[in-house]
Amino acid sequence: MSKLFRAVIMGPPGSGKGTISERIAQSFGLQHLSSGDFLRENIAANTEAGVLAKTYIEKRLLVPDHVMTRLLLPRLEEMTRHSWILDGFPRTLAQAEALSRACELDVVISLNIPLETLKERLRHRWIHPASGRVYNLCFNPPRMQGVDDISGEPLIQHEDDRPEALVARLRHYKDVAKPVIDLYKAKNILHTFSDTDTDRIWPHISSLLNTKIRTDQSSAQRASTN
Ligand SMILES: Nc1ccn([C@H]2C[C@H](O)[C@@H](COP(=O)(O)OP(=O)(O)OP(=O)(O)O)O2)c(=O)n1
């Protein structure tokens, strides 16, 4: 069996983590694990962690590390047969350290997108809250304005996506992410991509993953034939 591949994608709100993770899932067969989706599922199912997480999200606070790790790590431990890309976790150094204890990452992708671009994207971001599906009126519009393509239900915009809220969110992201980025840099697994367009970043990410996944698979094959 080929070696399993573990990747993390990081970046500020609106940097394209969800969009790029979906492309990676489709092109490379990795499972896209979104911490936002896990949270929404747990909130909908009224699990203990979900009920707790909801109290923070409603106040627009980040969910504490122990709640996030309690929620995420068991799910990752179940994924013993799948390669995955994790989006939205870890956000803090404590989460990154907990993840390091649970598994070894192959690649961390960090997206570095100019503030003006983030503002513009989030102004046009519409989501389907039940599924977490994300649209953008310019980049990937829904077939019918204001309506989810699959369920036909209405789309909403996040209060947090207003340009005025973004500057504070971004400052917070930078403070919290810096030690996480430094940790992955020190481990030599960090790959940073800077551009204004997902379509220009994508070929670089695709060729990085092509190299990494192929190299890993051929060394796993060599190991199994030796
Ligand atoms: N490690 C994490 C991941 C998420 N959340 C919270 C922040 C959001 O309020 C909510 C939903 O997460 P999403 O990643 O879906 O949120 P967004 O789509 O808004 O993410 P981003 O801010 O990166 O665009 O969960 C958290 O506290 N800690």
Ligand SMILES: Nc1nc2c(ncn2[C@@H]2O[C@H](COP(=O)(O)OP(=O)(O)O)[C@@H](O)[C@H]2O)c(=O)[nH]1
């Ligand atoms: N205009 C434009 N919008 C993009 C691009 N890439 C992603 N988006 C949109 O920007 C918004 C933020 O992307 P998303 O993947 O949700 O980012 P995340 O918050 O990091 O997960 C969404 O509405 C996307 O559809 C791009 O290259 N150009």
